[in-house]
Amino acid sequence: MANIPIDRFADELTQAIREYTEDMERSINKKVDETARKVLKEAQSLAPKRTGEYAKTFTITKDDEYGVTRRIIWNKKHYRRVHLLEFGHAKVNGEGRVKERPHLRPAYDKYGAALPDELKRIIENGG
Template sequence: MASDIEIDQLVSEITRAVQEYTDDVEKGIDQHLDEVAEKVRQEAETSAPKHTGKYAKGFKVSDQSKGTLKRLVVWNKKHSRRVHLLEFGHAKRGGGRVRAYPHLRPAYEHHAAHLADDIKRIIRNGGR
């Protein structure tokens, strides 16, 4: 049974469906990126060196998005200058080296390794 439909109605329905799909995918990707950033922050906090515990408590997630570009940064708000020293080790003042305590990069590599595949899955599933 054929139904008479105006071409303008068809175009508007297709446009609405594509816009709805795009909004769902964008919302799904944003939500997944927020979850991954929080997991990286939590793992960095738990695996950070805990001499006094103040350093480990300073990790935060900052949203530095611009326009359609979504950028989340996991960083240490209170001790940002120490991160690279602890992550990679450093030279001592009197000679020798202080050993590295990798904590931020391993957390990122653990949780963000499959991010591209996860985004492809979200796109295929329409935002879920």
């Protein structure tokens, strides 16, 4: 490490912390995006496929705020149908129920559950 005059120490320390924070933010965003893509692919493969259109219309939306990185996986065209297929529903005439076909929750459980541990590892290793 180079010798730093005492009057520049605060500036150098601030710059080092800023660089570290930016590196961590990039690494975390990269891991969250990677995990979201895996969940999307898994949800599309597990989705019911009568015609295939339902599975194709899933998409990822970025919802980032200051200090929060969030990816939302949703169905752009058939968003009203997702919970009906995921959890099942009563039949139109009220005579029984339509069996559930889980596709989003299993995909999230498979990849999203490991995300906090992976982010912790990124932070511990410094990016």
